[in-house]
Amino acid sequence: MSRPQPSMPPSVLRESLLPALRRLLPASAVLDTEEDLRPYECDGLSAYRCLPGLVALPDSIEQVQAILRLCSEYGVPVVTRGAGTGLSGGALPHASGLLVSLAKLNRILEIDPLNRTATVQPGVRNLAISEAVTPHGLYYAPDPSSQIACSIGGNVAENAGGVHCLKYGLTVHNVLGLKIVTIDGELVTLGGKTLDSPGYDLLALFTGSEGMLGVIVEVTVKLLPKPERAQVVLAAFDDLEKAGNAVAAIIAAGIIPAGLEMMDNPAIRAAEDYVHAGYPVEAQVILLCELDGTNTEVSEGIAQVRELLTNQGATEVRTAKDDAERLRMWAGRKAAFPAVGRISPDYYCMDGTIPRKHLAAVLKRISVLSKEYGLQVANVFHAGDGNLHPLILYDANKPGELERTEELGGKILELCVEVGGTITGEHGVGMEKINQMCVQFNSAELTQFHAIKAAFDPHGLLNPGKAVPTLHRCAESGRMHVHGGKLAFPELERF
């Protein structure tokens, strides 16, 4: 079981909280019928579902404060939801709790072109920020694949990444200020438009805290100048190791690509069938390497990268002729998940990070596991920053296949930890990877996490049961902390 649930008689939700919410919010902003609650039963990880007890849709900071004060008073668990695109079940509702949707807090509050900041409400979509600041020649750098739909509040809660992380960082590197509401209903400002703030870096602590410490109600992001030019090179390889060496060679040459993505053969084929990006379908691996900067810098860099790729044994090196071709090359990569969705009834997306040098060995091990479980795996890889997304193809209608898929997924994540990586690069722990947390962290570390949580939320009302497992749960799940790669898979010790 998950962490102990806050004690609260079941009647409290409907008999005490519901009438109080109705007094506080307009009728349309409090949902309590099954029909209205149904759309909120899951986030982007639809394998996990739970009908929330109630849903509230505040449209001001004051309403969020009042809602949290009520939940504190009645001891009701609170799950915060942004756009619901998360992939780890972080916004999975609580059956006897309140789901707070921040969808109505969707206004851009201020754009400050000279300071290069935008202050927005949490429900603003990631891409909407860049669109709004385009007239100033600026943009917001982190670009998770779901950026058309995902909200900035959710991005902060998950510390979202994207394909440009190696050069431009994660959400944590691009957020300057937050306003958060504590479980007591107190509004706290962290950071602002300055580059640092006195005291502890609570901004960093809140980024990626998965709704466990407070509710984010306002975000000030850093904006960057749009690069003068971006150019992409596609390279095909007949061997995984050669592709891995090519990535290392680019980095060793002192080049930091804006994006450096890798896809294996099953992913290439699926993407090509879907968007006709012009990918070489016979290749074992393709690399997409994008450089951006001033015109001069990009020209110089592209020539250098082409030479490096050729020297590393690429079977084909292709530079996008124009922006249309560049976007087509990216379209294949960005559509890799739905493309895989077309060739399999269901797929399960994993999110481990590994030190890049172990890539070839890890992919080989994944292919062994894939055969062992009889489940096909396609791999897309943020090669620049080591973030691996194996997509496990399965059919939920076949009895036992989801369970086998989850077990295979768990094995892949544990493998990532074993080679010195992590169970989640950018999707978060949420509900999904709660058991693998027991592998990555020992009990003293988990206890420290719980102490941090208790400093902000002493009664454990915020997103209970997520992100950090109880020690009891770890003992029950039978998973063990891996000590520096000393357990299992002896063949891995050779690299």
Added chain:
Amino acid sequence: MNETDISTSLAEIVRDAAAARTPLAIHGSGSKRFLTGDIDGAPLDVTGHCGIVSYEPTELVLTARAGTPLREIEAALAEKNQMLGFEPPHHGPKATLGGTIACNLSGPRRPYSGAARDFVLGTRIINGKGEVLKFGGQVMKNVAGYDVSRLMAGSYGTLGVLLEVSLKVLPKPAQEITLTFQMGADEAIRSMNTWAGQPLPLSAACFLGDTLYIRLSGTDKGVRAAHIKLGGEQDTRGAAFWQELREHQLLFFAGEVPLWRLSVPSAAPFLDLPGKWLLDWGGAQRWLRTNANAIEVQSAAEASGGHAMLLRNAGRSKPVRPSTMVASHLARELRHAFDPSAIFNPNLSLA
């Protein structure tokens, strides 16, 4: 190169201190003492815990023990044509990695590449119970658990003893040049911020006296092209200027007049306070030598959306921290969560 792992004995000292509730004053070489003033407690020397644990140039990751001298780290990186992207000030020949991260100190490159905290990927620490804990890791992307590693940056040892830090490192730019422009403060603030909003290879911007200093970093041709676009005179002494700025060795920093640091939005208008100014970080970090009283300086900084700290007061008193600390009750709870017996740097308040 000295390499020693004394984490076991450090953890033992912390456990004993926690049991006896004896305060500990964590220290490295002492080069950053001017930022904290004297700390009460039995000295806990971390300099003996030193050495680079691993360095993988093609992974852009270096892990070193907290007592490792910054110089040693920078020399190892330079051999592979890489560097610390936050260009840390040393403030002393024996400055350590631990002290640098504990103070979250960053140099002139900060607005364009990031602060020390931005480069921290993972840490190993001793908490107030004397437990050795590991957070984060050696990979760029890692969202498992709360980001304790970045929280350690700038916590001045009040949450734990830093044992080991993993950092993202960057390639050294092939070319760096410094340009100078003669202008007044208002125009300098406008120029620094306008240019930062354009696709230019900026890596530092500072205004001192009546001169705006701009550093460009990148490929040879890229830097030349930007020079042509911006104009300005090339300053052949540029590299020395940025180093002296970083280390507070410019003439501006000499003498007895109190030294204030103001952290404000970079485009904030020039502040009307008496004294001499130096604007670094493209306008976001402003140094002021003034005899004005603390309330006057701090109110002016706060009115422009920032905060001010008195660093050097002719060695006469402790630094004056910003008057309004953020969320002090949350900070106190958080500190207690790491250090329940209140043994780490007890008279240093970040709340």
